[in-house]
Amino acid sequence: MTDLPSFDWPEFLPGWVWLVGAGPGDPGLLTLHALHALRQADVVVYDALVEPRILDWAPGAERVYAGKRGGKPSPSQRDISLRLVELAREGKRVLRLKGGDPFVFGRGGEEGQTLVEHGVPIRIVPGISAGIGGLAYAGIPVTHRDVNQSVTFVTGHDQTGQTPSSLDWRAIARASEVIVIYMGLKHAAQIAGELMAAGRGASEPVAIVTDATTPRQAVVETILGSLPEEAAKVEPPAIICIGRNVLLRQVLDWREGVRRLDPLGTRGRIESA
Numbered sequence: 037m038t039d040l041p042s043f044d045w046p047e048f049l050p051g052w053v054w055l056v057g058a059g060p061g062d063p064g065l066l067t068l069h070a071l072h073a074l075r076q077a078d079v080v081v082y083d084a085l086v087e088p089r090i091l092d093w094a095p096g097a098e099r100v101y102a103g104k105r106g107g108k109p110s111p112s113q114r115d116i117s118l119r120l121v122e123l124a125r126e127g128k129r130v131l132r133l134k135g136g137d138p139f140v141f142g143r144g145g146e147e148g149q150t151l152v153e154h155g156v157p158i159r160i161v162p163g164i165s166a167g168i169g170g171l172a173y174a175g176i177p178v179t180h181r182d183v184n185q186s187v188t189f190v191t192g193h194d195q196t197g198q199t200p201s202s203l204d205w206r207a208i209a210r211a212s213e214v215i216v217i218y219m220g221l222k223h224a225a226q227i228a229g230e231l232m233a234a235g236r237g238a239s240e241p242v243a244i245v246t247d248a249t250t251p252r253q254a255v256v257e258t259i260l261g262s263l264p265e266e267a268a269k270v271e272p273p274a275i276i277c278i279g280r281n282v283l284l285r286q287v288l289d290w291r292e293g294v295r296r297l298d299p300l301g302t303r304g305r306i307e308s309a
């Protein structure tokens with residue numbers, strides 16, 4: 037490849053499918069492997085959450101849209117997977133481009149399984165997931181020594197689009213100080229209720245980050261008790277982050293500026309640690 041740093045770049049061979057993460061939006065958050073793949077692909081099969089400007093980096097490739105269109109339901113997962121098999125069997129270099137990371141709530145695993153079952157060779161190119169990179173663009177670190185030693189990533193939908201009632205919300209509430217919810221807007225009220233019933237405080241800090249890393253990014257800072265009404269006011273895609281790490285945005289919101297230097301009141305101790 038001409039203008040990428042010299043490296044032993046893997047060749048995108050005809051008949052292969054690469055499952056590639058596009059990151060949360062900002063095209064600068066693509067990996068170099070993703071860029072390399074875009075430049076070689078014959079066809080790009082992309083989702084609704086992929087920032088359109090990224091497709092311009094694959095000028096030679098045919099574009100196949102695999103998301104919802106004009107309110108119509110999205111094609112079934114099986115249809116998408118089988119279309120990938122078909123394109124690969126036509127001898128194309130097939131780039132399956134998914135928002136964020138293909139293996140994080142992205143059904144990349146399912147698509148990979150179908151491809152492998154049909155004898156189609158695959159490569160996985162990870163991407164920056166919205167629940168990490170999207171929060172970073174809002175000035176929220178998913179972990180911080182003064183807040184949490186673990187983080188729980190949860191989906192607010194199950195396979196049928198319902199609240200994942202099969203989830204053990206009590207265990208989730210207790211497991212980590214910080215909970216990051218994907219696809220959580222629709223069932224925010226129920227989720228907040230379950231977490232509070234399990235002992236999480238109504239005054240606990242919460243951030244809702246919509247369209248993270250895009251020019252449309254917006255952040256609502258609220259508390260768990262107000263999550264239902266705040267979630268009802270915004271449109272997807274949104275990441276919901278629950279935990280005291282949200283307070284660090286007051287100092288780390290590098291896009292909007294500093295409001296407060298020591299929101300946790302722990303700097304004196306930390307400096308000497």
Ligand code: SAH
Pocket residue numbers: 060061085134135136137138139140141142164165166167170217218219220245246247248249250272273274275
């Ligand atoms: N594979 C993706 C997640 C796909 S599930 C990843 O790793 O990021 C889709 C959900 O991801 C959305 O409902 C939303 O919760 C979250 N999401 C993806 N992109 C986002 C963005 N730019 N801003 C906020 N949330 C986003």
